[in-house]
Amino acid sequence: MSHRLSQLMEPQSIALIGASTNAGRIGGMPLELLQHFGYKGAVYPINPKYEEVFGNKCYPDIESLPAAPDLVVLAIAAADVTSMLKRCHAKGAGAAIVYASGFAEAGDEGAKLQEELRAFGEESGMLIAGPNCMGFANLNLNAFTAFASVFKAVPPQTEKGRVGIVTQSGNVCSAVFALIRRLGIPVSHFINTGNESNLEFSEYVQYLAQDPETSCVVSYVEQLRDGGRFIDAALEMAKEKKPLIIFKAGETEKGSEAVRSHTSALAGNLTLYKAAFEQLNVIRATDFAQMADLAYLSGFRNRKGGRRIGIVTISGALGAILADKMLGATLDVPTFSDELQRELGAGIPDYGMVSNPVDVTGNIVNSPEFVRTVFTALGTSPELDAVVVYAPGYLLDRMADEMAEASRKYGRLFVAIDTGSSKCREQLEAAGVPLFTDIGRFSQAFAPYSLWLDRQPGVARWAALRKQITAAPAKDLDDPLMNEFDTKRLLEGFGLVSVTEKFAPDAEHAVAAAEQIGYPVVLKILSADIAHKTEVGGVKLNIGDAGALRKACAEISESVTRLAPKARIDGFLVQAMATKGIAELIVGTTQDPIFGPSLTVGLGGVLTEIYKDASHRLLPIDSSMAREMLMELKSWPLLDGFRGRPKADVEAASKALTSLSSAGLAHRSQLQEIEINPLQVFAAGSGASALDALAIPTTLET
Amino acid sequence: MSHRLSQLMEPQSIALIGASTNAGRIGGMPLELLQHFGYKGAVYPINPKYEEVFGNKCYPDIESLPAAPDLVVLAIAAADVTSMLKRCHAKGAGAAIVYASGFAEAGDEGAKLQEELRAFGEESGMLIAGPNCMGFANLNLNAFTAFASVFKAVPPQTEKGRVGIVTQSGNVCSAVFALIRRLGIPVSHFINTGNESNLEFSEYVQYLAQDPETSCVVSYVEQLRDGGRFIDAALEMAKEKKPLIIFKAGETEKGSEAVRSHTSALAGNLTLYKAAFEQLNVIRATDFAQMADLAYLSGFRNRKGGRRIGIVTISGALGAILADKMLGATLDVPTFSDELQRELGAGIPDYGMVSNPVDVTGNIVNSPEFVRTVFTALGTSPELDAVVVYAPGYLLDRMADEMAEASRKYGRLFVAIDTGSSKCREQLEAAGVPLFTDIGRFSQAFAPYSLWLDRQPGVARWAALRKQITAAPAKDLDDPLMNEFDTKRLLEGFGLVSVTEKFAPDAEHAVAAAEQIGYPVVLKILSADIAHKTEVGGVKLNIGDAGALRKACAEISESVTRLAPKARIDGFLVQAMATKGIAELIVGTTQDPIFGPSLTVGLGGVLTEIYKDASHRLLPIDSSMAREMLMELKSWPLLDGFRGRPKADVEAASKALTSLSSAGLAHRSQLQEIEINPLQVFAAGSGASALDALAIPTTLET
Numbered sequence A, B: 001m002s003h004r005l006s007q008l009m010e011p012q013s014i015a016l017i018g019a020s021t022n023a024g025r026i027g028g029m030p031l032e033l034l035q036h037f038g039y040k041g042a043v044y045p046i047n048p049k050y051e052e053v054f055g056n057k058c059y060p061d062i063e064s065l066p067a068a069p070d071l072v073v074l075a076i077a078a079a080d081v082t083s084m085l086k087r088c089h090a091k092g093a094g095a096a097i098v099y100a101s102g103f104a105e106a107g108d109e110g111a112k113l114q115e116e117l118r119a120f121g122e123e124s125g126m127l128i129a130g131p132n133c134m135g136f137a138n139l140n141l142n143a144f145t146a147f148a149s150v151f152k153a154v155p156p157q158t159e160k161g162r163v164g165i166v167t168q169s170g171n172v173c174s175a176v177f178a179l180i181r182r183l184g185i186p187v188s189h190f191i192n193t194g195n196e197s198n199l200e201f202s203e204y205v206q207y208l209a210q211d212p213e214t215s216c217v218v219s220y221v222e223q224l225r226d227g228g229r230f231i232d233a234a235l236e237m238a239k240e241k242k243p244l245i246i247f248k249a250g251e252t253e254k255g256s257e258a259v260r261s262h263t264s265a266l267a268g269n270l271t272l273y274k275a276a277f278e279q280l281n282v283i284r285a286t287d288f289a290q291m292a293d294l295a296y297l298s299g300f301r302n303r304k305g306g307r308r309i310g311i312v313t314i315s316g317a318l319g320a321i322l323a324d325k326m327l328g329a330t331l332d333v334p335t336f337s338d339e340l341q342r343e344l345g346a347g348i349p350d351y352g353m354v355s356n357p358v359d360v361t362g363n364i365v366n367s368p369e370f371v372r373t374v375f376t377a378l379g380t381s382p383e384l385d386a387v388v389v390y391a392p393g394y395l396l397d398r399m400a401d402e403m404a405e406a407s408r409k410y411g412r413l414f415v416a417i418d419t420g421s422s423k424c425r426e427q428l429e430a431a432g433v434p435l436f437t438d439i440g441r442f443s444q445a446f447a448p449y450s451l452w453l454d455r456q457p458g459v460a461r462w463a464a465l466r467k468q469i470t471a472a473p474a475k476d477l478d479d480p481l482m483n484e485f486d487t488k489r490l491l492e493g494f495g496l497v498s499v500t501e502k503f504a505p506d507a508e509h510a511v512a513a514a515e516q517i518g519y520p521v522v523l524k525i526l527s528a529d530i531a532h533k534t535e536v537g538g539v540k541l542n543i544g545d546a547g548a549l550r551k552a553c554a555e556i557s558e559s560v561t562r563l564a565p566k567a568r569i570d571g572f573l574v575q576a577m578a579t580k581g582i583a584e585l586i587v588g589t590t591q592d593p594i595f596g597p598s599l600t601v602g603l604g605g606v607l608t609e610i611y612k613d614a615s616h617r618l619l620p621i622d623s624s625m626a627r628e629m630l631m632e633l634k635s636w637p638l639l640d641g642f643r644g645r646p647k648a649d650v651e652a653a654s655k656a657l658t659s660l661s662s663a664g665l666a667h668r669s670q671l672q673e674i675e676i677n678p679l680q681v682f683a684a685g686s687g688a689s690a691l692d693a694l695a696i697p698t699t700l701e702t
Helices: A029-037 A078-091 A104-124 A170-182 A201-210 A227-239 A253-263 A270-279 A288-298 A316-328 A338-345 A362-366 A368-380 A394-410 A425-430 A439-470 A484-492 A507-517 A546-563 A606-611 A623-631 A650-666 B029-037 B078-091 B104-124 B170-182 B201-210 B227-239 B253-263 B270-279 B288-298 B316-328 B338-345 B362-366 B368-380 B394-410 B425-430 B439-470 B484-492 B507-517 B546-563 B606-611 B623-631 B650-666
Strands: A013-017 A042-046 A071-074 A095-098 A127-129 A135-138 A163-167 A187-192 A216-221 A244-248 A283-285 A309-313 A386-390 A413-417 A501-504 A521-526 A539-543 A571-576 A583-592 A596-603 A614-618 A671-681 A688-690 A693-697 B013-017 B042-046 B071-074 B095-098 B127-129 B135-138 B163-167 B187-192 B216-221 B244-248 B283-285 B309-313 B386-390 B413-417 B501-504 B521-526 B539-543 B571-576 B583-592 B596-603 B614-618 B671-681 B688-690 B693-697
Touching (some): A029 A042, A071 A078, A078 A104, A163 A170, A170 B316, A201 A216, A201 A227, A227 A244, A227 A439, A227 A596, A244 A288, A270 A283, A270 A439, A270 A596, A270 A614, A283 A439, A309 A316, A309 A368, A316 A439, A316 B253, A338 A368, A368 A386, A386 A439, A484 A501, A484 A521, A484 A650, A484 A671, A484 A693, A507 A521, A507 A571, A521 A546, A546 A571, A596 A623, A596 A650, A606 B606, A614 A623, B013 B029, B013 B078, B078 B095, B078 B104, B170 B216, B187 B201, B227 B244, B244 B270, B244 B288, B270 B439, B270 B596, B283 B288, B309 B316, B316 B386, B316 B439, B338 B368, B368 B394, B386 B394, B394 B425, B413 B439, B484 B650, B484 B693, B501 B507, B507 B571, B521 B546, B539 B546, B596 B623, B614 B623, B623 B650
Parallel strands (some): A071 A095, A163 A187, A163 A216, A216 A244, A244 A283, A386 A413, B071 B095, B095 B127, B163 B216
Antiparallel strands (some): A135 A187, A521 A539, A521 A571, A583 A596, A671 A688, B501 B571, B521 B539, B521 B571, B583 B671, B671 B688
């Protein structure tokens, strides 16, 4: 595999500066691991104190090595790192791992050291991992460069590793590695990225997306330092159908505070993180055991699955519990058609159930023919995507042959759960059937995994859309500081419909405009310097005639002059008084500091803010994504004819969202935000129109 | 222990009808278990086919026994059960367990059999457990009467059992028992209640509340058949400070459907279940492993804890993760005072943290004095209730002495988490420190357990309030079918304030009334038969003068006569036109079929319905509970001065809730519902008033 990171990730030779003969010290532990696990490449301990360290000749300094090493590991103090790296680079080393703490996480002095390090890496092209990291392990090459005692504390790995672990915390890397290994799942890479001065999280993920041996990436993230590359990495993982599983710390303000003071990372806007993860089909984990279980499931990714789950149990109670869990995790447990129910019902006693959950009852274990009928029906029916089977102990064993057969024959994902002591694990796993022993852990892993399967086509479509649209260059505005009128005209160019309105330099022009529009009208002050017009008395509604309009012009002018004396005034805006719609939305684009251009939509008004009811996407979006955004609002029923009300023009609203998406993308370099508040949405067929719009130039960002 | 259920739960002698010599059959398995575990009482197998079964003399029939058995176990078919029970009762047996299925869960025929069984139990006074159950086990007496293979599949129990398991499903009973035993926790009772024809769930819980050996009850419930007794049972558990842990199935419609067709149980209104559980300090579990972990924690219930958690880790990442988990579960992770931070900061390196989470970093394990300082500070500070310590493997071992010492000295709950392989479990547990090995499982159990500790004073207060208020007898109304005017007058008797209004038999009286009240007024039709006045054109708002009022009377009369021709009309109601308040609430009492009188409050209007924002309580409530109900609404900020708005008169609103609570309780036998919609709440100090009220008599319940 030839990738920029190959020298770091697949080193043919490793030098360790600060070598120790003590396996309990950070300069000794990796060398002992390399010896213990039988690394095949050259190992060069470096320390003037020793002749030999863990079976390898020890050198007094980097310059004395017989050849340039692929990778140097620095087990030396922060202050000495950059000067030492320069010597390593001079010797011809291509990659380095820096253990030392005392960089950006440790105050101003450390930040300065890290900046030096970063600058040297950038200028030299040397691949620098860390600093403040625990190191790496490529388990398929036995290339251990981490000072982690966990490698010898878990069962040795006999199969080829297939799970890549990438974390920003060393402790988490060890904890997750241990859990995965204790499940018997072979790991390909152990990567603790540390402070990421030069190489950041997403680049490792990109490497693993291309690594043919890695089938999934399990990771822990406090902050993404390169959102654009992260999007690329996630899409590359999606393209390869490898699950990217991320535990994101800083879910709460307190957690985020703890993260900040821990690694000087910003935890970021979690709301957008969540939306982006979903859009990129990244599986968001919230627990270490769940991460391990997801890694386990990824070993069965050749099975077809999805969100419609058939449940088979020998217990009505367990059927109910599993249905609750699946539905609670937003999966479907569809009620089967009469036809399918008849097919299943043939061999089930009266007190069983066939509608889904299917309760075959304990009695049927004596009739393998009937078990085969059930699994054939559920393995082939177009009414479901995957089958979950709960049976404790010997009851599962009695069904194992038929389940394995159906799994092999139909390619559909079957998953077994046993809270007893069945003996069929190997048989089932060999047939592509994962087996869980805990209902909670099963649900926590199976639900997001099924959603991941379900979302694959969506992320592929978005990847194509993104490629097409981001190919168009950003456009330049003469002046990004625009008043409401100019902002709306700009948006009209992208297809957005606004309320009927006219610009009027003064009161007399306003009267003329109002006559053309027709009374009643709305009058607004027009100024690029005034973002919140109401606050300075710059808006008058429901003006009925010319006299009232002249009076309104005078009052607005007076008030604005008094309350916003420095604002440059462009004149007035005269608008048709909007009739009441079905709903008022607030829609806006933002250039997110991590993910770049994004769009948010919510129902306008104070209650929506209280209920935090909004939907987010990375741009671009197309109209079907816009519709999805509206449909995922909790307040969607209001747009959809709640309790006999008229339905809203969702098509027009979606079109407004896509127009705004195009505008936000085209002007991403100059406009930090574009907001429409409100977007008045009328009854179906009657359109939607922007009553107000606001553009905030990037230069004004605070 | 002398309790009504003693003969069933602590039998001195056990007869089994339908005995088998085959330990794999239901008539054999319990007999084999009794022999295997060495039950000390008399065992009487009954089956004319055998002379001896598992070491005990076998009898041909119940009549041949040398003495009356305490308990008979019936391993015979449903159709023969009641007649056999009559013979057992004649022999003098006091209690019975019925295994057979084929009762209420199996259609009409079975329901008839169950009714016969129930009637016999009621009339004879015999204690009948089941039917359709797996049986029991009193593990402290080795009295096994269950056909469950799990008892021999788990580690044998050496300590005295202390966890009672009560479930409505046999499979769940076995699964949970296995999990608890695999954690090494000793079980006192294994109780599978089955169809509960005569003895229902709550009575078993009451028995266990009084059982001195049982320290917690772990249970699975599909339906509560006696809500009143359940409340008693939960309060008895609370009084004994024994956690009552319940997994309630049927969380979703589908799950509830599965439960229904499984045991003919109604899953019930989950929203009220949740509220009632919280009010009664019942721990609602959602997972079997969580139930086992809660049982584990209950072994440490002599430790003081609560919702304010101090977190100590050797890793910033783990600190952030734990803070996220605790806050996500509604616990607090308070930022420590400067003083406490200084105390903690003395020995922590620069890159550590002291604000909470406390990151002592891996470096400090070499300084036991500092560890002692941290645990002393956190064990004694009034700023927190409990301490969570994360450290993997040997790092935890290095802190174990100091943690054990602090736990012993200060009585505060310390909990340790180790994802590695520490060796200090026994030492910590002996000192009252539970140890978890999985962060997810820790959080899932520790959070509800801490809330349980926190809610103890609240449930004690409510128990006292309930005793006092329910002592008052229900009142009788002359006629529970009341119009709005009469309903409001009734509520006024309980202290509820209504909008100013007058009854008017006709238009001329209405005009006179309006003059006294002052225009503008509201006019409503007055009829006990019309629940929704607006739908029949029975309401006119904002009437400005006598002419308009007369016209309104005529229009309303015409419309109502046409749209509700059968309604008995009492006349008109003239109301002052209410000024706009801060918020409009909807408040109502309901006689819940399971829990009895309850109260619901929510913000009025369509969005609240969409966001499902309501708060529920079992009655009675006092004013502090009323305030809590308002504060737990998501829309509480609207009442509390959101974004500079005026605050609402929360005191007046709370008073309205308690008035309604009193009315709902006093008339619980005659009024199914009393609803105020809206309750207009004005700015602080300006009161709250009922604009409309509706009472639904119990007899009209549909």
